[in-house]
Amino acid sequence: MAPDIASLFGGSLLLAWQLKNKRVLIVGGGDVASGRIESVLVADALITLIAPRAGLHSLTKSFIETSDRITYYDRTFAGSSDLVGVDMVLTAIDDVESSREICNLCRTLKIPVNVADIPPSCDFYFGSQIRSGPLQIMISTNGQSPKLANIIRRRIENNLPDNVGEAIEKVGMLRSKLRERAPGVGGELGKRRMRWMVDVCTSWEMEELAMLDDEMMAQLLDDGWEHNAVPKPQELGAQSKPTRSVSTMSEKIPVNFLLPASAGFIAGAACVAFALLSRRS
């Protein structure tokens, strides 16, 4: 069904920007800049950091000391020569005039830019983020309420399975192994590969996927893919069956279900016992 065209407005285009081996210029070294450095390092970028040493946040200092992907200059922004070969610019400085100058230069050179705290000078915003291994989640309220974005982020974080990042990593490895075993792009084989991977993801629990090791993956491909089936983890004779089946069960009957049920049982039993025994005497 076509979505209501009148409801399609007021948002952003959420993207996962690719920065592997791209050069990102960060101007500023304070609190906000240190967060930017972390996000950009996660994305495998090379960083040029321009900020007077006196104003560096302790986290920024530690990033400069420990990462070999940061080239640091102890000075302020020097003009367009600082933008040569740069793929993205993030500024986080208090100097509004200098921020605007950097933004204008970037716009002329068509370099994507974010100027902290000056929305009109931003090609993109950052949202509240969660990361667990290869999993990344962004929550944006499109500037309406950063605090609610944070509250929602925590809520989502608390509801994610503990091992979600590991599960995704293992599924990624299984996919690579499957592509090695049954290579080729597109076509019927590609579709069959996709269907089988979907079947694995839907018939195994997240924590079962997280436990996949090399041996289990090989067996899953032998017993499963080759026979167009998806055996359960138990059928693969995995070592840690008992642990897994317990945790699988605890997912299906959550602890907060079992606890009140037994408390209720005891309360019910006590009440009736009391009523009947007191009638007797």
Next chain:
Amino acid sequence: MAPDIASLFGGSLLLAWQLKNKRVLIVGGGDVASGRIESVLVADALITLIAPRAGLHSLTKSFIETSDRITYYDRTFAGSSDLVGVDMVLTAIDDVESSREICNLCRTLKIPVNVADIPPSCDFYFGSQIRSGPLQIMISTNGQSPKLANIIRRRIENNLPDNVGEAIEKVGMLRSKLRERAPGVGGELGKRRMRWMVDVCTSWEMEELAMLDDEMMAQLLDDGWEHNAVPKPQELGAQSKPTRSVSTMSEKIPVNFLLPASAGFIAGAACVAFALLSRRS
């Protein structure tokens, strides 16, 4: 504490790209393209759509018919002349050679580009997304498992409060009203405004925030902001107090706690009654 530098790799930079009144070229009109059109309309962009009419998906057709922000050309991509004045390019066509040509032109012209199904030709990827009013959430597994991204998206969606989008909208309106009442950028006043908004967001439930109307907002600012306090919704004498207090309670004692407890009570009562009564006879 500084994050472990060795763990900072393998991800993307998640962004909320701003497209208000920007021009986005979409090449292709099939299933994938129709999804792109929807996402780009949400971001308030102007769309140029190039695709032979014969291959249009029904959703794409309906977008062309109903949106005044789409300029449609019934033909294939015609070269660099199609890229004049374009701020972003998304292609979703089966022709790999043409896709690569478009990507190369975009790279030369420094126009951000996404070519569906050809990751090396993408400056950015799309993830699994949720939208509720001004709230947008993106889930990316960085290409490891689109299926798990979908499973996680559904899980998050099911756990979000029903009225989360409305709550964010209302808080955004309250913020604007507060800025009108106590205007000025930065400084002590800016900090006080921010603290008060945080207090409102943390001391009211999401569904209480969603119920804010013009009158309640005015009263909240009069009784709250002016006295440096955050009155509870009940203290504002809102009309629908009973509904609200019930639903607030049901948030604190969730239904899946009450149900098993009472089932347990009945089971316990029945067991003891049976035991005692059968001993009697």
